[in-house]
Amino acid sequence: MKTDLHPRYQNTTLGAEAETILRSCVHCGFCNATCPTYQELSDERDGPRGRIYLIKQILETDQATARTELHLDRCLTCRACEATCPSGVEYGRLLDIGRGVIATKTKRKLRERCFRWCLKQVLPRRTLMVWLVRLARWLQPLMPAALQRKIPAGQKPGVLPVKQHSRRMLLLQGCVQAAATPNTNAAARRVLDRLGITLLEIREVGCCGAVGYHLADHGDGKYWMRRNIDAWWPLVEQGVEAIVVAASGCGAMLQDYGRIFRDDPNYAEKAAGISHLIKDLSCVIGAENLHGLALDTSKKLAVHCPCSLQHAMGEVESLEKLLKRAGFDLARVAEKHLCCGSAGTYSLLQPTMSQTLLDRKVQALTQDTPDLIVTANIGCQLHLASGTEVPVLHWIELLDQTSH
């Protein structure tokens, strides 16, 4: 597509990157077909092609108001559009740029600003989150039913393996997941222990940076990213096989470190090194021989592959393949490419659209009456659980429970 950037963005790194992406879009509209918000709202402005056009306009006129911002806000960053685009348009990256620029042009309402600030302060802080989740559980009986369903049930992480294997990988401890479902990482450690791999967790490693970064606070996001790089680097230098992530939302962000720090002389190389090592748990276990796990596969599973796993990390099949190979019966699921509406902080910031997509997703997941729904990301897990009676688990917990 033709572009004519405003002088302010010409000859800047950001402008050049945005322009390359804009120029790769040929305006065919294929992406609208798989975009959840376009499917729901049928408005060009709420589809990827229209959003690309709006971002182009911001960079060409150097002007934008809340009218444009609304449509960028409504984007889930699910990146289904990217997977559909034959021309290879890096929409996710363009959106980050667009959101960053528009944040300098508009001023959100005070209430909104406060809410966003709180999210950025609270979610990434593990200890704080642990306490908040406890507090919420304690107050749960007093809450309205709709809110009650959003509080994760209490979980005990169980016994952790102590054996040290020669095969070692790092495990992202994370923030929200560590607080809400501590059993996920524990289960990952136990299952991998049975497969002869030790997972190491580094306490200093915290939030992957996605919370701030996707709320258009790139500075805040990068703060967390640098912290993690610094904490991991010594071990990476000693040699680890991989950095394993059990929450694909974080995995997608971590895989992006290399690109985000591309022009940072102090971090470029390390960030690229880290991104290179990032692996989703399903890929790690998928590469191993599962016979040793002796799984009980009697349950029929509906698999929800998170957008971050299928679209951002490009692992469309890793999870289903693994579960099939393990011997599970997989339920028929429609519209696998569509987002469940969780999308990081989206469910909190855009509750209406989020709920619409949740209902649609639950319908698609339960049509074939599964015993369980399994997924691979904490956000999706909690969100789905709030919308269905069918139990929702992280798949690694299932493997952990059913292997003897």
Place this chain on the structure above:
Amino acid sequence: MANLKLQLLTELLKILPEAGIIQDEETLRPYECDGLSIYTEMPLMVVLPDSVEQVQKIIRLCSRLETPIVPRGAGTGLSAGAMPHREGVVVSLAKFNRILSIDADARQARVQPGVRNLAISEAAQEYGLYYAPDPSSQIACSIGGNVAENSGGVHCLKYGLTVHNILALEVVTAEGDILRIGNQGYDSCGFDLLSLYIGSEGLLGIVTEITVKLLPVPETTKVVMATFDRVEKAGDAVKQIIAEGIIPAGLEMMDRLAINAAEDFVHAGYPRDTAAMLLCEIDGMAEEVDEHIARVSAVFNKEKAGCIRVAADENERQRLWKGRKAAFPAIGRISPDYYCMDGTIPRSQLTKVLTTIQSLSDIYQLRVANVFHAGDGNLHPLILFDANVAGELEKTEEFGGKILELCVDAGGCITGEHGVGVEKLLQMPYQFDPASLEQFQRVKLACDPQRILNPGKGIPQLKHCQEYRSLSQASVGRHADK
């Protein structure tokens, strides 16, 4: 204008909720073009109705205020048919996205116009049925847009264009009345209005409901891929297959540029180092399919194909087609812009026309990628250019015009399936004589006396035709002088 806009807005607010009206300049912009983004125009406003009644009221209002209306489906059109009118309203049919009913016994479905083409086949799948015409844009384009453009696709060689697969339409006329045309059967008496409305590019009415014909999914479908070191050989193979009396379900050609761009996206295993590739699909009963595949392969062998491969399973077959269907936008990987032409020629002229296009490409110094429906001679030369380079678009348009005229000269026509829109207005007088164009105008005026429906598209004004003729005669003169 400001007054008209205000009046329109006041009245529209009585018909539609506020969210269904877009009128601020800032966010109107994404509606300024369709899939042919080199032609743009800002509308007064865009409306998103979701009931037929609303569409009727909008048309009546626009008729009263003599305001142009531009219907819009998914905006994937490649002839700027849905490009807005500066003083008009864009009526988006995107919210009409429900499949109303599927009658498996009668093999038909009633759908709203905003339903995606592919969604119909997906919904019919559980009954073992599908909707045959499959434009490459089928993932996104709307069935209403297909009707308006009489779209074709890979499988139209055997199963016909949109016009052969529609049983009935509900149309809102320029007066805002409802017109039901066609019926459940295969023949209807009186004028064949169905054929008139299909392909009318939004000039005669807004389609609000469509009854499509569904076909049973064939028992067996196989695709064979063959590569050739010269485009001409591929062209000869196409002629030969048809001469054998075989009617493939699809017969498509891609050249080197297109193959490589598509391969980058789908990883279908297309051989990259080849001048041309044919994909030939055969469907039907198992024995028949096997026999035809063998005969097609024999033709390919005779024409000295490099590699001949029959897709081993459904997965591979799907991948081979996915690359073909994504080929236009995949070109975005190798060129910032492309301009897709849509001429049709007799199959016998394939090699000659392709060779001439190649020499034009050398003259204009613009690369051309070819990916097209070889079986029915519907060419899609994609001219690759860079819109950010001054003058390159104009050069491209001129080159494109030459290609279309070349098609007419070869005994073909200027559009196979993408429609005339704004894009091919100039070439209309090259294709049609004044009497035919005059007749088009009469039909248009009979259905839309105020000319409020998609004005300025599809049919050139006679004044322009005369100007064009004198211009091109001058240019013919120049060439003769050389």
